[in-house]
Amino acid sequence: MATIELRDVTKDFGGVQVIHGANLSIEDNEFVVFVGPSGCGKSTLLRLLSGLEELSSGEIHIDGERVDHLPPARRGLAMVFQSYALYPHMTVFQNMSYALKVAKKSKQEIEAKVHAAAEILQLTELLDRKPKALSGGQRQRVAIGRAIVRDPKVFLFDEPLSNLDAKLRVQMRIELTNLHQQLQSTMIYVTHDQVEAMTMADKIVVMRNGHIEQVGAPLELFNKPVNKFVAGFIGSPAMNFFQGKIISANEGAYEAQLDNGAQFKFKTKAGLLNAEDKIDLGVRPEDLQPNQDGSGKIVGKATAVERLGAQTYVYLSSPIKESMIIHHAGDLDVQSGEEIEVSFNLESCHLFGPDEQRIEFDG
Amino acid sequence: MSTMNKKSGDLGTWLMHIFLGVNAVIMLYPIIMMALSSFKTNKEIFSSPFSLPQSFSLDNFAVIWNETNVPRYFINSTIVTGLSVLVLLVVGTMAAYALSRYKFKGNIMISLFFLSGLMLPLRLAIIPLFIQLKTLGLVDNLLGLICIYTAMSLPATVFIMTGFLRSLPSELEDSARMDGASEFRIMVEIMVPLITPAMVIAGIYNAVPIWNDFFFPLIFIQSPEWKTLAQGLTAFFGEYSINYGVLYAGLTLAALPIMLVFIVQSRRFIAGMTAGAIK
Amino acid sequence: MAQAIDTTYENAVARRRNLRKLWLAFLLFPAMAILLTFVFLPMASAVWYSVYDWDGLVRGEFVGLANFQEVLFDARNNKFLINAFFNNVKVFIALMIVQNGLALTLALLLAREPKGYRFYQIAFFLPVILSTVIIGFQWKLFLNPIFGLVNTLLRNVGLGDWAMPWLGLPETALGSMILVNAWHWVGFPTLVFLAAIHRIPKDLIEAARLDGASEWMIARDIIWPLMAPAVTIIVVLTFIGSFNWFEIPYIMGGLEGAPAYSTDMLGLLFYRTAFGSVSAGNSDFGTGSALAVLIFIFIFTFSTIATRYLTSREVELS
Numbered sequence: 001m002a003t004i005e006l007r008d009v010t011k012d013f014g015g016v017q018v019i020h021g022a023n024l025s026i027e028d029n030e031f032v033v034f035v036g037p038s039g040c041g042k043s044t045l046l047r048l049l050s051g052l053e054e055l056s057s058g059e060i061h062i063d064g065e066r067v068d069h070l071p072p073a074r075r076g077l078a079m080v081f082q083s084y085a086l087y088p089h090m091t092v093f094q095n096m097s098y099a100l101k102v103a104k105k106s107k108q109e110i111e112a113k114v115h116a117a118a119e120i121l122q123l124t125e126l127l128d129r130k131p132k133a134l135s136g137g138q139r140q141r142v143a144i145g146r147a148i149v150r151d152p153k154v155f156l157f158d159e160p161l162s163n164l165d166a167k168l169r170v171q172m173r174i175e176l177t178n179l180h181q182q183l184q185s186t187m188i189y190v191t192h193d194q195v196e197a198m199t200m201a202d203k204i205v206v207m208r209n210g211h212i213e214q215v216g217a218p219l220e221l222f223n224k225p226v227n228k229f230v231a232g233f234i235g236s237p238a239m240n241f242f243q244g245k246i247i248s249a250n251e252g253a254y255e256a257q258l259d260n261g262a263q264f265k266f267k268t269k270a271g272l273l274n275a276e277d278k279i280d281l282g283v284r285p286e287d288l289q290p291n292q293d294g295s296g297k298i299v300g301k302a303t304a305v306e307r308l309g310a311q312t313y314v315y316l317s318s319p320i321k322e323s324m325i326i327h328h329a330g331d332l333d334v335q336s337g338e339e340i341e342v343s344f345n346l347e348s349c350h351l352f353g354p355d356e357q358r359i360e361f362d363g
Numbered sequence: 364m365s366t367m368n369k370k371s372g373d374l375g376t377w378l379m380h381i382f383l384g385v386n387a388v389i390m391l392y393p394i395i396m397m398a399l400s401s402f403k404t405n406k407e408i409f410s411s412p413f414s415l416p417q418s419f420s421l422d423n424f425a426v427i428w429n430e431t432n433v434p435r436y437f438i439n440s441t442i443v444t445g446l447s448v449l450v451l452l453v454v455g456t457m458a459a460y461a462l463s464r465y466k467f468k469g470n471i472m473i474s475l476f477f478l479s480g481l482m483l484p485l486r487l488a489i490i491p492l493f494i495q496l497k498t499l500g501l502v503d504n505l506l507g508l509i510c511i512y513t514a515m516s517l518p519a520t521v522f523i524m525t526g527f528l529r530s531l532p533s534e535l536e537d538s539a540r541m542d543g544a545s546e547f548r549i550m551v552e553i554m555v556p557l558i559t560p561a562m563v564i565a566g567i568y569n570a571v572p573i574w575n576d577f578f579f580p581l582i583f584i585q586s587p588e589w590k591t592l593a594q595g596l597t598a599f600f601g602e603y604s605i606n607y608g609v610l611y612a613g614l615t616l617a618a619l620p621i622m623l624v625f626i627v628q629s630r631r632f633i634a635g636m637t638a639g640a641i642k
Numbered sequence: 643m644a645q646a647i648d649t650t651y652e653n654a655v656a657r658r659r660n661l662r663k664l665w666l667a668f669l670l671f672p673a674m675a676i677l678l679t680f681v682f683l684p685m686a687s688a689v690w691y692s693v694y695d696w697d698g699l700v701r702g703e704f705v706g707l708a709n710f711q712e713v714l715f716d717a718r719n720n721k722f723l724i725n726a727f728f729n730n731v732k733v734f735i736a737l738m739i740v741q742n743g744l745a746l747t748l749a750l751l752l753a754r755e756p757k758g759y760r761f762y763q764i765a766f767f768l769p770v771i772l773s774t775v776i777i778g779f780q781w782k783l784f785l786n787p788i789f790g791l792v793n794t795l796l797r798n799v800g801l802g803d804w805a806m807p808w809l810g811l812p813e814t815a816l817g818s819m820i821l822v823n824a825w826h827w828v829g830f831p832t833l834v835f836l837a838a839i840h841r842i843p844k845d846l847i848e849a850a851r852l853d854g855a856s857e858w859m860i861a862r863d864i865i866w867p868l869m870a871p872a873v874t875i876i877v878v879l880t881f882i883g884s885f886n887w888f889e890i891p892y893i894m895g896g897l898e899g900a901p902a903y904s905t906d907m908l909g910l911l912f913y914r915t916a917f918g919s920v921s922a923g924n925s926d927f928g929t930g931s932a933l934a935v936l937i938f939i940f941i942f943t944f945s946t947i948a949t950r951y952l953t954s955r956e957v958e959l960s
C-alpha cells in the first residue's frame with residue numbers, strides 16, 4: 001500500500017543543480033526502475049526520496065501525505081545499498097534486527113521477524129556469522145533481509161546487483177522479481193543496466209542530466225521512445241542512427257535525404273518540420289536484415305562478426321555511416337571483411353526532428 | 364620488498380647482518396645492564412660490573428617499595444596518563460567525527476584551527492600557562508597536568524582520528540539512518556566500534572609521551588605526594604645518589620611496565636608512535 | 643489554510659536543521675574549548691606578557707620592546723643567548739648526521755627484510771618508548787668517571803687512556819649528550835623511513851632491478867626521491883626537537899649547562915630567565931616571555947621555510 005508522488009523536486013549541491021524539477025507518480029505495488037547514464041542523478045533522486053538528502057525545492061508525498069520534512073526512518077521506506085553497507089562488527093542477525101532494536105520492538109517480535117525474513121532469503125543458517133564470512137550473494141541477501149524485516153511500504157534499491165558476477169546477477173534478478181510478487185510492495189530500483197530495467201520493471205524512468213526524459217512500461221519505451229536519447233539508451237545493442245535533412249515540406253507530406261544521398265518520403269502532421277531541418281532516422285539492429293525485402297538498402301563491409309549460434313551480430317562499415325550494428329536471430333554465414341547488403345523498412349524506423357524529439361509517422 | 368634478493372652467504376649480506384647485529388647490541392645492552400645491575404649490591408657493581416648478579420635478590424626493589432615515594436609516583440602517573448588519554452580520545456574523536464563525517468559551513472576553518480594547534484610549542488607558553496593554572500587553582504594538582512596534556516595532544520589526536528574516520532564508507536551511516544538510528548547512536552554504535560584499532564593507535568601515540576614527560580610536572584608540581592614517576596625519579600636520584608643498586612632498580616622499575624606492554628604489543632606501539640609522522 | 647500547512651513543514655525542516663547544528667556544536671565544543679583555554683590563550687598571552695614589566699607573578703607597566711632589547715642586546719644576557727643558540731645549532735647538525743644518517747642506513751637495510759627483521763625493529767625502537775628521565779639518568783650512571791660502565795669497559799679492553807669524565811669536560815659533554823639522544827631516538831626515524839620505503843610500490847623497485855640497476859643505484863635513484871615526504875617530516879621534527887632540547891641537558895648537565903655552559907641550551911636559558919637561577923638572577927616573566935616569543939618565531943620561521951623547501955622536492959606517488 002504505497003503510492004509516491006514527486007512534485008517539482010529539485011536538488012542542488014553547492015549551487016550546482018543536479019535534479020531539475022522532477023515530477024513522477026508511482027502506483028501502489030509498482031516495480032519502478034530508474035535508468036540513465038552515470039552521473040545523471042538516479043542515486044540523488046532515490047536519496048531525496050529516502051530522506052538521506054534534503055530537497056532544495058518541491059514536495060514528496062507518500063500515500064498522499066507530505067513527507068519531505070520527515071527523517072528517513074519515519075517515511076516507511078527501506079533501502080538496499082550498492083555496497084550492501086552491512087555493519088561489519090555485527091552478526092547477520094544483529095544486522096537484520098538493528099532497525100527493530102532502534103524502534104524498541106520486543107525481543108519476541110524481533111526474533112520472529114528476523115527468522116521469517118531469513119526463511120524467505122535462505123539465511124537461517126548464516127544468522128550468527130559476521131558479514132566478512134559471507135559470499136557476495138549472501139551479503140546481498142542479508143542487505144535485502146535487513147530491508148524486509150522492517151516491513152516497509154517502499155523498497156529502494158541503488159544498483160544492488162552491480163557488485164555480483166554475471167551469473168549471480170541473473171539469479172538475483174529473478175529472485176528480486178519473485179520477492180516483489182511475494183511481498184506486494186512498491187519497489188524502486190536504480191540501475192544503469194538496461195537489461196535489468198527491461199526485465200524487472202513495471203515502469204521505467206529514463207533520466208539524463210538531472211531530467212526525467214520518459215516514463216513508461218518497458219515495451220512502450222522500446223517501441224515509442226520520445227526522443228533520440230531514450231531511443232539510443234533503451235535496447236541492446238543500441239539503435240543505429242542515420243543523419244539527414246528535410247528537403248521538402250508540403251502540407252504534411254515530407255521528403256528527406258540521408259547524408260549518403262538516399263531519399264525517402266513520409267507523412268506526418270503539417271508544420272512539424274521545415275525544409276533544411278536536420279533529422280535522425282533510427283533503425284534498431286534487429287530491423288536491419290541481410291536481405292533485400294525492405295525499402296531502404298545499405299551496402300557495407302563487415303568489420304567484425306560475432307556468431308553465437310542462436311544469434312549473429314555484424315558490425316558494418318558503409319559510406320552512410322562508419323559503424324552500425326546488425327542483429328540477426330539465428331546463424332548468419334558472414335566473414336569479416338565480406339561485403340553484404342542489408343535492408344530495412346521505413347515503418348520500423350524511428351524519426352527524430354531537429355530537437356531530437358520523436359516524430360510519429362502518419363499512415 | 365620480500366622479493367629482494369636474500370642470497371645468504373655473499374659478503375654484502377654478511378656485512379648487513381653484522382651492522383644490524385652490532386646496532387641491536389648497542390641498543391639492547393645498556394637496557395640489559397640496567398636491569399641486571401638492579402639486582403646487585405653496591406659492592407658488586409664496583410667489583411664485577413659486567414657479570415651476572417650473584418643472586419637475583421630483590422633487596423633493592425624492597426628499598427624502593429618500602430622507603431621511597433616511587434609507588435606513589437607510579438599511581439600519580441597512572442592517573443594522569445589514564446585520564447588524559449581517556450578525555451583525549453573521547454573529546455578528540457567527537458571533534459574528528461564532526462569534521463570528517465559532516466559537511467557544514469566552517470568545517471575547513473575549524474580543521475585549520477586544530478591543525479594550527481599542531482605547530483604551537485606549548486612549552487614556550489609556560490609562563491602564562493603557569494599564571495593561568497595558578498588562578499584556576501590547578502598548580503600542584505594532577506588535574507592541571509591532565510588539562511595541559513589533553514589540550515596539548517588534542518590537535519594530533521583530532522588529526523589522526525579524522526584520517527581514520529574519513530576512510531569509513533558513508534553508506535554505513537546512511538544505512539543506519541534508514542534504520543532509524545539517531546546521529547548519536549550512529550556515532551556510538553556503528554562508526555566508533557569500527558575505528559577502535561585507530562583509537563588504540565591514537566591512545567598509544569599520546570600515552571607514551573604523557574607517561575614519560577617530566578617538563579610540565581617539573582614546573583607545575585611541587586608536593587612529593589603529587590609527583591609523577593618521571594619527575595619523581597629526579598628527587599629519588601638526589602636522595603639515593605650513592606646507592607647505585609637502588610638507583611638502577613628505580614630506573615628498571617620505572618621502565619618495566621611500558622617495556623612489557625611494548626614487547627607484547629610492539630606492532631601497535633610502533634604504528635601508534637609513528638602515527639603522526641606517517642601520512 | 644494552504645499557507646498554514648506550508649509553515650508547519652518549514653518549521654519541521656528548520657527544527658531538524660537546528661538539531662543538527664546543536665549536535666555539531668556538542669561534538670566540537672569540548673575540544674575547541676580545551677584547546678583555546680590551554681594552548682591558544684597561553685600562546686597569545688606569552689606575546690602579551692612580553693611587552694610588560696613583571697614583578698614575580700604581578701604584571702607591571704607596559705614597556706614596549708624593552709624586554710626584547712634586554713634579551714637580545716644586554717651584554718650579560720646576550721653572551722648566554724649566543725652561546726646557547728650555537729649549542730642548539732650544533733645539536734641539530736650532529737643529530738641530523740648521527741641520528742638520522744644512522745636511521746636511514748638502518749631503514750634501507752631493514753627494508754630488505756633480513757632474517758630477524760621483527761627483532762631488529764623491536765630492538766631499535768625499545769629505547770624510544772622510555773622516558774628521557776630514565777635514559778638520562780641511566781647514561782649518567784654509565785658515564786660516571788670512576789664507576790661508570792663506559793670507562794670500566796674501556797679500561798677492560800685496554801683503552802684505559804680513553805677513559806675520561808665524559809660529562810665533566812667541556813670538550814666531551816655536549817657530544818656525549820648528543821650520542822645519548824641519538825641512542826634514545828634513532829629507532830623513531832628508522833621506522834618512519836622504513837614505513838616510507840615500504841610504501842613505494844614493489845614493481846617500481848623490481849622494474850629498476852630488471853633494468854640492471856645496482857642496489858646502491860636503486861637506493862639513490864628510486865627509494866631516496868620517493869621517500870622524500872618522510873625525510874621532510876623527520877628533518878622538521880629534528881629541527882624543532884633540537885631547538886626545544888631540554889630534558890637531556892637538564893638531567894645530565896643541570897640547569898646551568900655544566901660544565902662551563904658547554905651544554906647550555908635555549909630551553910635551559912629560557913627556564914632560568916623565567917623562573918630564576920644563580921646566573922640569571924630572580925624570576926623575570928617579562929624577559930622570559932620575550933625570549934619565548936623569539937624562540938617561537940625562530941623555530942616557526944625556519945621550520946616553515948624548511949617544510950616549503952623540502953616539500954618542493956617531493957614527488958607525488960600515484
Ligand SMILES: Nc1ncnc2c1ncn2[C@@H]1O[C@H](COP(=O)(O)OP(=O)(O)OP(=O)(O)O)[C@@H](O)[C@H]1O
Binds near residue numbers: 018037038041192
Ligand atoms: N554529495 C554530493 N555533492 C556534490 N555533488 C554531488 C553529490 N552527490 C552527487 N553529486 C553530483 O550529482 C550528480 C548526480 O549524481 P548521482 O550519484 O545521483 O548519479 P547516478 O545517476 O547515481 O550515477 P551512477 O550511475 O554513477 O551511480 C553527479 O554529477 C554527482 O557528481
Ligand SMILES: [Mg+2]
Binds near residue numbers: 042043044158
Ligand atoms: Mg548512483
